[in-house]
Amino acid sequence: MLGKISKSFAFMTTFAVAGALSAQAKAAVPTLKVGIYLPMSGRTASFGADVYSGVKIAIDEINKAGKVKIVPVLEDEKSEPTDSANAVKKLVNIDKVHVILGSVASSNTNAAAPIAQAGKVPLITPASTNPNVTQNGDFISRICFIDDFQGSALAKFAKNDLKAAKAAIVLDSASDYSQGLAAAFRKAYKALGGEIVAEVSYQAGDQDFSSQLTKIRTKKPDVIFVPGYYSEVGNMMRQATKLKVKGTFIGGDGWSSESLAQLAGDGIEGHYYSAHFSHEDTDAAVQGFVKKFGTLNKGKSPSDMAALGYDAVYFAVDAFKRNGYKTDAEGLKKAINSAKDFAGITGNITLDANRNATKPLVIISTHKNGHKFKQRVQP
């Protein structure tokens, strides 16, 4: 009798232990530690806030779904290359993250990438478009198009759609992004038979562009190409209106910020820039994201930076999944670099041999009461 009881007790215990074990197996969700470095302050802080708004939505969704647990570590790169390098150094050496997302300005990602490469941590940039960024090594990849494509698409748009025969270029001579994009535009625009009548430069932080604009005014260009960031471009547009500079401003994804219209005032009307995404896109996935973003952000529309941030997180998690939920750097790197037809909000992402994504871009016209989708350009 006693033996029987102890036997059944033993049986029950075994059962209970097995049950506990299976419950524990269920609780051990694969965890991915994601380092994020973005310009949360400084001259391009709007990019940081926008990208992070998308990143946060994606992380919350994934953690809520419960299949994968993401542990984010956010670092502010202060819109400076040196702080970007320090931020990534910390993410690699102290936080020991499995994958790094960031940053936006190409100069900053370029400063940080060699550290991720040396530390063998995959770094995915959501929005740095300068071609050199991924040349830092095989651990560096991006989910956006590069400036060669952006520059030539804008040149075609200027020459063929705006029928602009003469262009002026205003660039930030100290920015990798600005220089690369200007070079791509210059080459493509000349190849199409356009003439570059003036080229002037400014420095990040400048407030006064009246002399540059006066010089441009005398050359009477049809379009003024400004491959810069919103913080300076907005002001430039406003001063151009005051100085009665004619000519349409065109630019790249560096314009993408709410602040552009605020800073430009009346000067915002009727210019064009290229972006990664438009919230007016009728695509179901895009509209789903727009709706989600709106409910979480007081009805605001997401910028393309927010959409890229959202995509970057899912892109990293997709690679994590294809690596069998293992966090080893080599495996993760291979999974990231072999990404094929990943369906993102900003389009399908397939990485080429140089770890760049080939994606369409959208051209957006700027207006006082909200920017408008103009056309899509296929790569």
Added chain:
Amino acid sequence: MSEFVQYLVNGFAQGSIYALIALGYTMVYGILKLINFAHGEIYMIGGYVGIFLLSTLGLPFWAALLLVMPIVGLFAVLIERFAYRPLRGAPRIAPLITAIGVSIVLLELMRLIAGAQPRPFPQPFEDVSYEVGTWISALDGVIIQRNQIMVFIIAVVLMLLLNTIVMKTKIGRAMRALSMDFDASRLMGVPIDRVIAFTFFIGASLAGAGGMLVGMYYNQVEPYMGQLAGLKAFTAAVLGGIGVIPGAVIGAFILSISEALVVGYGESSYRDAIAFAILIFVLMFRPWGIMGKAERVKV
């Protein structure tokens, strides 16, 4: 021709702002031999106080301008009292480093309070541009903005006011005495602490007014605006002869007009290189600056 005049117009508007900031550098240096690196941040704070007075309190522009000056001035007096005065007897390098520290503290503090985003400045006046060509046909195409004229006039009025204070009042005489011989003035019973505080007050008031004018002129204020402007204004002060009040004004206009002309006729990416090359060139032949007096250093 009209192009050249347009560059001059641009240069004069920019130069009046540089001058307002440069005066603060030069006055403090003249008396304390201290390069107050926090001065650019004072100018930035002037811009933010301006936004606060105009939009939060809804004051009219002129009232706000008249209020910004004493507010920012008192702020600078506090900085002098707590950051610089305790170090007055110390070697000159100590207050210099303190000044850099104060500058960083103010910049980062403002960034935390107001955010790093550039803030649009409320526009008190409508944008009006005058086409000079309608009066003088040779200057066809030259555009002068009403804001440029206003910035220039306000700056000139403030500088004349400063000149009167320094040259015609008792406290002005005390300031000049201090800059000539600190110790002798003290022995003669000049209330040093009060005069120095007053110098900081006046210098900061001008920079605060400059910050507000820049906000109005460029429609934006941001925490980082004091860095580049401060550096340029400091350059202007050195160029004109640091410690000499008219020198700061002349240095500011030379700097801003040469910048405008380099952008216009030269290579714009060399703008700052050329502007600073001018500084070095002038200092090679006149190390004491354009208006400065040669001074023999006592051993």
